[in-house]
Amino acid sequence: MSPPQDTKGVDGKVVSTVDLAPDLPGHQLRLRRLTFEPGAVAGVHSHKDRPAFAYILEGTLTEMREGGFQKQHNPGDVITESRDVTHWAENKSSGKVVIVGIDVFKP
Known part of the structure; x- marks a missing residue:
């Protein structure tokens, strides 16, 4: 079975961002709250240019x-x-999943 390509049923809200210049010009630190409804999928993606943590x-x-x-x-x-x-990632349960995501990215 191949991984899902598309994201569906995931609601992401940016809580805050911080510009990382001058140390990392063109990059921001971002805090998001993501909600996965039952059956939701975050499609396959790489963190090559966007290291992150999810709580x-x-x-x-x-x-x-x-x-x-x-x-x-x-x-x-x-x-x-x-x-x-x-x-x-997938929410295979009948209830919602809520995570806090923190990543370094290029806006």
Whole structure:
């Protein structure tokens, strides 16, 4: 089975951003709150140019990575999304999943 390409059922809200210049010109540190409705999918994506952390606030999120890795993340868990990570995630439960995402990105 190939990974899903499209994201659906995920609502992301930017809570805050910080410009990282002059140390990292053209980059920002971003804090987001993401809500995955039941059945929601975050399509396959790479963190090559966007390292991040995701903290699970509510619900259980299933993460899959290239190579067959699969893990369920529960409240209090942290997902480390370093430059070598290509992954996707699904809410396979009947309740919503809420995460806090922190990443460094180029706007």
